[in-house]
Amino acid sequence: MTALATPPVATVPKARTKAPRPARRRWRRLTMPVVLVVFWETASRTGLLPEEKLSPPSQVLRTGWRLAEDGTLAIHLLDSLTRAGAGLAIGAGLALVLGSVAGLLRVGDDLVDPPVQMARMLPHLALVPLLIIWVGIGESLKITLVSLGVFFPMYFNLYAGIRDIDERLVEAARTCGLGALARIRHVILPGALPALFLGLRLAIGAAWLSLVVGETVATQSGIGFLMMEAREFSQTDVVVVGLFIYALLGLLSDLILRIAERKALTWRRGLRAT
Template sequence: MPASESTALAVTEPPSSPPAPPAAGAEATVAPRTVAPRTSAPAVAVGAADAPSGAPAGAGPSRRRPEIETLRAAGGGRRRRPVPRWLRRASGPVLLLALWQLGSSTGFISAQTLTSPATVVTTAWDMIKDGSLVDGLLVSLRRVAYGLLFGGIAGLVLAVISGLFRAGEDLVDAPMQMLRTLPFLGLIPLLIIWFGIGETSKIVLVSLGVAFPIYLNTYAAIRDVDGRLVEAAGTLGLRRLELVRHVILPGALPGMLVGLRYSLGVAWLALVIAEQVNADKGLGYLMMNAREFLQTDVITVCLIVYSLLGLATDMLVRLLEKGALSWRRGFSGQ
């Protein structure tokens, strides 16, 4: 195989210029020679009747000497010990943190604006020790969990109804599409009037935020299931419920999980708003309390906890995706 020989050669050889050196290039030129007669075959047949088949390269006047390129195997020549990916990924945040600490230590950032990372760490430790952080966290987690549960179920059920049935689509989809344009955070005054300032209004707000992304993505995913698969499954004698269970819902699962991830982001957002408007416990309450006393360290700790929670839930869904969608062989980046 001349082709594989010449690439194998090119890998071991330093980048040689187009006019190849005699010893190594003798084999490298084999490849173009076998190619050239084929591409210029008509010209040979008409003009050079005296030159039979295996004519040497460059014999005919019409034959152009091809420009030779040396191909290198990817990463073959320079194999360094790679820096672990997580370390490379961590370098950005670490740098940012270092700058922040530097700014605080030099007094460039005043403690009233933003406390130093070191103070944040000690404050967090204090808040863990006295239990206020854990208490607030549990209250907030509970609100999000209930909101996700109720909102998720509502979005899912509505999406299945309008995804599976034409009548359901007519009945459900139009109102949902209209309501989705409503900025749900603007409903807080109404919710307080309806449900008071207790837990209910907060859970309802989170539920509202969660329901729409789940609904929209699930509905679209159901309608996006490959009709040919549904048809084929139909010829196998599946009953309607089996069709939904084995074909339509699994087919819609990737879209559903996208909806879930999106709705988790919205859930934390709704929670922050709900807890800051009116609360007597929870993370948002801790923050509002800290504001009264200009405790930027406490506020920062709460913000970090919020973002860690968002990160954790996102990772949870990713893990779920990995498990549930292991059959997929999609493009995973280069």
């Protein structure tokens, strides 16, 4: 007798969990900020949060609109952006040069890295009294503080990014006949880019922090000056407007950098949250 063939068992495909749509994710990310703003407004209106201590969001919004309409906000914002841009360019430029020299050359590592390692132990914001003696209390002080805040995150991340490159890749490129410049362009630069972008993101955050401190020292313009002047008259709504401006500037700069990083590192696929 021939054995009867067993019919094939139908396999039920596993249900795949669909990733949330981008629009749904955006709304979900806005949930907690909206809840916090509503709680803040309610606490201020009911007297739970005294208005002289912290103005309600509606009052802050009206004050911000008034400052934008009369041009006050634009003037101070332009001065702050100018200082931040100059400090970022100087600090990042020095970090790129010194980090590359220390990371690529043994003599550079011996001469550049030890003093930089020593200097990073000093909080740059604590150097304000000494910097006032060196460069005065004018624009040079603000730009110097921003440059110092930018330099160290950029330098150390670039240095670490270069040193973390697998030496076998460099040897393989040398074996294939690539010269020093070609190895830097095709092996070292792509390998160090993720660390460089991380350093740039940290540097931008440090730049805004340094600018806040710098603009509170003997200045007549800038968002920090606007906040300090408002503090003298207990105008908490103007102070909160300044804080929101700093937060939006930091958020916008980080968003732009994320987009640039995504376009520059198309070859890298990292773990995504589920």
